[in-house]
Amino acid sequence: MIILVGGGPIDPEWFQSLPEDGQWVGVDRGTVFLLEYGLRVDHAFGDFDSVTAVEKKMILQKVSTVHEEPPEKDATDMELALQWALSQNEEIKMIGVTGGRLDHFFGNIQLLLSDHALNHAYPVSIEDEKNKVTCHLPGNTTVEKDVHYPYLSFIPFTHQVKGLTLSGVKYPLSNHEISYGMTLTLSNEILDNFASISFSEGILMMIRSRD
Structure with a gap:
């Protein structure tokens, strides 16, 4: 590293x-x-x-x-x-x-x-x-639960991010579309040992954070 x-x-x-x-x-x-x-x-x-x-x-x-x-x-x-x-x-x-x-x-x-x-x-x-920031292209990502960064947020870095599916989290989504100006995907939490994130189009920023 x-x-x-x-x-x-x-x-x-x-x-x-x-x-x-x-x-x-x-x-x-x-x-x-x-x-x-x-x-x-x-x-x-x-x-x-x-x-x-x-x-x-x-x-x-x-x-x-x-x-x-x-x-x-x-x-x-x-x-x-x-x-x-x-x-x-x-x-x-x-x-x-x-x-x-x-x-x-x-x-x-x-x-x-x-x-x-x-x-x-x-x-x-x-x-x-308090934060860990990464950016992602379309595909599937598995995120392990981390007590140091309990919150999980997503921000679109293209006008639209399509096909967003979140599982293993407090607020799941299925094949959803998010775009600039939305706060829907802020402050989620991982419930299981792992969360699964996938999307089909766009660039997505993932922020793992704590208060």
Whole structure:
């Protein structure tokens, strides 16, 4: 698993619950966060305009491979890091990308909707202490019950999502159509050990969350 760590707020207690055997990748100021935790960082991406001169020196000394980019570029630091991570053929988590600037947050949501991320052979997600966000193409998905994220919500990311069927949940659906502007599919709950989700057309965002 590759964990891309941005410079946004990260809950320390939740962070300590993440698997230690993941490959930690720093993205701009997120690199400092990782190094201060004493973690090994093999790759760091960014223009590093949000770190001090002392912190940048530490990054250059302690990170095996630093992918430094100019501040003026056509992709965000996180997009560049994700492009690299997608080439590694592993599960990918992006953390430290919520709770800060909304333009950065929605930009990171857009990264989940890229063709490469949607068609990646392994899950690609955005996570924080209260949410796990993934985006899906048509097909069937099995979701295991998780006490950390008890709520299950769906948001269409195309004008329409057709043939949506939800089973094993508190509010099931059968061959339903949802579209922009609807809140029907928010705040569901998994009743069984697993829930089954399928749909035939569109792009669907799944959010697993807690209060």
